[in-house]
Amino acid sequence: MKTILSEQQIALTIQRLAHQVLENHLDLENTVIIGLQPRGIYVSDKIVAQLQKNLPGKQVQYGLLDITFYRDDVRRSLHVPNETSINFSIEDKKVILIDDVLYTGRTIRAALDALLDFGRPAKVELCVLIDRRFSRQLPIQPDYVGKVIDALITEKVKVLWKERDELTEVIITK
Amino acid sequence: MKLSTRHLLGIKDLQPQDIRLILDTAKQFKEVLQRPIKKVPSLRDVTIVNLFFENSTRTRISFELAEKRLSADTINFTTSSSSVAKGETMLDTVNNILSMKVDMVVMRHSASGAPHFLAKHIPAAIVNAGDGINEHPTQALLDALSIEEATGGLEGKKIAIIGDIMHSRVALSNIYLLTKMGAEVTVAGPPTLIPVYLKEALGINVTYNVREALQWCDVANVLRIQLERQNQPLFSSLREYNQAYGITRKMLDSIGKKITIMHPGPINRGVELDSDVADGSDSIILQQVENGVAVRMAVLYLLAGRES
Numbered sequence: 001m002k003t004i005l006s007e008q009q010i011a012l013t014i015q016r017l018a019h020q021v022l023e024n025h026l027d028l029e030n031t032v033i034i035g036l037q038p039r040g041i042y043v044s045d046k047i048v049a050q051l052q053k054n055l056p057g058k059q060v061q062y063g064l065l066d067i068t069f070y071r072d073d074v075r076r077s078l079h080v081p082n083e084t085s086i087n088f089s090i091e092d093k094k095v096i097l098i099d100d101v102l103y104t105g106r107t108i109r110a111a112l113d114a115l116l117d118f119g120r121p122a123k124v125e126l127c128v129l130i131d132r133r134f135s136r137q138l139p140i141q142p143d144y145v146g147k148v149i150d151a152l153i154t155e156k157v158k159v160l161w162k163e164r165d166e167l168t169e170v171i172i173t174k
Numbered sequence: 175m176k177l178s179t180r181h182l183l184g185i186k187d188l189q190p191q192d193i194r195l196i197l198d199t200a201k202q203f204k205e206v207l208q209r210p211i212k213k214v215p216s217l218r219d220v221t222i223v224n225l226f227f228e229n230s231t232r233t234r235i236s237f238e239l240a241e242k243r244l245s246a247d248t249i250n251f252t253t254s255s256s257s258v259a260k261g262e263t264m265l266d267t268v269n270n271i272l273s274m275k276v277d278m279v280v281m282r283h284s285a286s287g288a289p290h291f292l293a294k295h296i297p298a299a300i301v302n303a304g305d306g307i308n309e310h311p312t313q314a315l316l317d318a319l320s321i322e323e324a325t326g327g328l329e330g331k332k333i334a335i336i337g338d339i340m341h342s343r344v345a346l347s348n349i350y351l352l353t354k355m356g357a358e359v360t361v362a363g364p365p366t367l368i369p370v371y372l373k374e375a376l377g378i379n380v381t382y383n384v385r386e387a388l389q390w391c392d393v394a395n396v397l398r399i400q401l402e403r404q405n406q407p408l409f410s411s412l413r414e415y416n417q418a419y420g421i422t423r424k425m426l427d428s429i430g431k432k433i434t435i436m437h438p439g440p441i442n443r444g445v446e447l448d449s450d451v452a453d454g455s456d457s458i459i460l461q462q463v464e465n466g467v468a469v470r471m472a473v474l475y476l477l478a479g480r481e482s
Contacts, residue, residue, distance in 0.1 A: 069206065069214035069244075069475075078176045078476065080195070081202035117211040 004157070005147060005170035010129070013146040014043065017127055018050035020144050021096060028060055030122070031094040036111055037066035037082035040099035042161040043129045043146075047098060061088050065097075070110035084114075091119035096144075100159040102128040105138035130157055130170060177476050181293045181300040184309035185350040193355060197319050199472035200465070206243070207468060217246040220478050223276045225251045225268065226303070227258070227283040232439055232463060233303050233313070237280050240470035246478075249276070264288065265295055272296055278477065281305075286343075299477045307341050313438050314347035316469040318355065320462045321393055324434045329356035334387040336362045337397035337419070337446050340369055340408075344438045345397060349376050362387035363419055366408040384419050388429055395436040396421055396447050412445050423450045434458055 005013065025031040028051065035044025041064055048062045063086035068079045097111055108126060115124065127144035132151055147170070151157055155172055162168045177192050185193070206214055222241050226234055234250075241248045249271070258267055268279065278299045281289045286306030293300045304310040318328060325331055333352050339345045339361050352359050353376065360379040361368055373380045381387050388394060399415065409415050426433060435447070435457040443449050452459060 066202070068202075069216045071216075080175055081199060084202070084205050113215065117209055117213070119210060 001171050001173045003169050003171050004130075004149060007162075007168040010146075010168055010170065011046075013129065014046045015050055017129075017144050017146055018047050018054065021047070021051065021127065022054060024125075025094065025096075027055060027058065030092075031096060032061040032063065032088060032090055033096050033098060034063050034065050034086065034090075034111075034115070036097060036099040036107065037064055037068075037084070039101075039159065039161075042163060043100050043159070044098035047127070061093075063087065065111060065114055067107060067110040067114050070114045072106065072110070086118055089119055090115065090121045092122045093119075094123045094125070095121040096125045096127055098127045100128065101130045101132065101157055102126070102140070102142055103132045103135050103157075105136045105140035108140045109138050129159060132157060180477070181289070181302075182311050182473055182477060183289050183293060183300065183302045185311045185314050185347045185354070186309065188311075188351075188354070190354050193315070193318070193351060196315055196469065196472050196476060197322065199476060200315070200319055200468040203243075203468040203471040203475075204465070206471075207464075213243050213245060215245045216475055217241070217244040217478050220244075220277045220474075221247045221249070221275060222278040222280060222474065223249040223251060223271050224303075225271075225279055225281040225283075227253050227264070227281070227288070228304070230282055230304070232466070233282065233310075236463070236466040237301075237303060237312075237470050240467050240474060241280075243467065244471055244474060246278075246474070249274075264292070268292055268296055272298055278474065301473060301477065304343055306343065307346075308343055309347045309350075310343040310438075311347050312466070312470050312473060313344045314351040315473070316462055316466045317344075317348055317395060317436060317438070318351055319465045319469055320436060320458050321357075321434070323461065323465075324458050325392055328352065331357045331393065332360070332391045333357050334360045334362055334391035334394045335397065336384055336387060336394055336421070338367045338399045339363055339372070339397070340367045341400040342397045344395075348395060349378055353377065360387050360390060364409050364415070384421065385425065385429070388421070388425070388433060391433060393434040393436060394421065395438075397438065398440065399442055399445055412442070416445050420444075420446055420448065421451050422448045423454070426451060426456075432456060436462060438462070 033048055035041040048060050051060050066082040066084045068081040125143040128142045129146040131142050131145045131148045133148055157172050159170050178189050280301045280303050282303040283305050286308035288305050289300050289302040335345050349359055362381045362384050365382050437459050441447055441452050
């Protein structure tokens with residue numbers, strides 16, 4: 001087991017990601033944030049908090065999306081759904097999808113399908129904390145990346161959060 | 175986590191954690207039903223046949239809608255327009271349909287145990303949509319979801335099931351489910367419509383006084399008088415039934431507490447339930463119908479997920 005990002009590094013990375021989002025979206029006037037269930041919401045919660053800090057007096061539109069029903073492996077194994085809550089229209093909005101690890105790209109493929117059932121966004125961008133860039137099975141690339149990790153397929157990259165895993169860090173295990 | 179069973183034949187075979195999983199999944203499907211596009215691709219490679227050997231409107235439509243919302247392919251079958259009318263046996267009918275590569279069967283039959291028979295003989299997953307006077311598991315599950323929404327939970331809640339208990343598969347499934355989930359159940363109705371063994375066999379309370387049951391309960395699940403299942407009359411007349419066992423606004427007002435009113439439909443208005451009660455503010459009858467689609471989506475989804 002090896003630590004790739006410490007708690008402090010994660011905090012700095014999240015700050016940077018929030019600033020990069022603002023560079024492209026300024027006051028988030030026509031932009032909404034969607035965190036992917038179940039683990040992506042820990043990153044998105046923190047990015048949204050940071051955005052909120054940078055835009056005092058403005059309400060950042062923030063929703064949670066679960067993609068269980070859009071998975072392409074329903075017949076292989078059963079997944080229990082999590083909460084989805086998108087209480088605003090995404091029609092013609094710029095959407096920023098946030099997840100913790102981008103790996104095969106299948107989750108994001110499903111997320112795009114799910115998102116389109118809520119309306120037709122003007123643009124969708126992807127923000128991830130970790131990009132395992134050589135493990136992709138679908139042609140999907142992130143717009144905002146916390147850290148790129150070139151891990152072997154046999155290795156596992158895990159993002160741990162204090163809220164559920166006792167401490168916050170990104171680790172890689174064999 | 176997955177269901178401990180391959181088929182949904184009845185609530186009797188389910189574990190409390192199965193019931194919890196179905197209800198929690200149904201809550202997520204309720205959210206899907208609020209979206210602009212109320213459809214998910216989960217079961218797009220699954221073919222489901224709806225075998226209805228007995229008449230039904232809302233259960234069949236509800237299942238069909240649930241299947242379509244999950245993107246499954248569906249085939250509908252009713253006996254009146256099929257070779258059953260020519261004397262084909264049920265097993266032959268089903269085997270023929272299965273030869274066309276069907277993954278799941280949703281079945282309603284007037285004979286108790288018919289889906290259990292099928293489950294022993296064919297490889298597809300079977301969902302019981304009501305068998306005779308035995309069970310109607312998806313109705314009990316949607317009732318449970320509706321009770322949870324109306325009262326905040328099942329454990330410790332007092333539920334009265336009122337009316338034609340003897341002929342009601344809804345009553346039996348409800349009793350199994352509610353007692354498994356820690357609710358208290360009282361059945362009420364005319365003595366001729368309540369089997370005498372019920373109290374000992376299922377550990378529930380029995381009363382022949384509807385007012386007494388209403389005074390006790392948080393939720394009243396009122397059942398339809400099933401005249402079509404009665405070979406000989408078990409009470410004198412519908413008018414007298416209404417006077418002795420029907421639920422009226424006046425009766426509820428005189429009890430003076432909030433009682434959530436449920437009914438699996440179709441309602442005999444003016445018999446078991448007066449219109450002003452059925453349509454009143456404490457009635458959740460239409461929510462039950464809405465929850466039916468979500469619960470059936472959850473059941474089909476969870477059973478399809480077991481295929482390999």
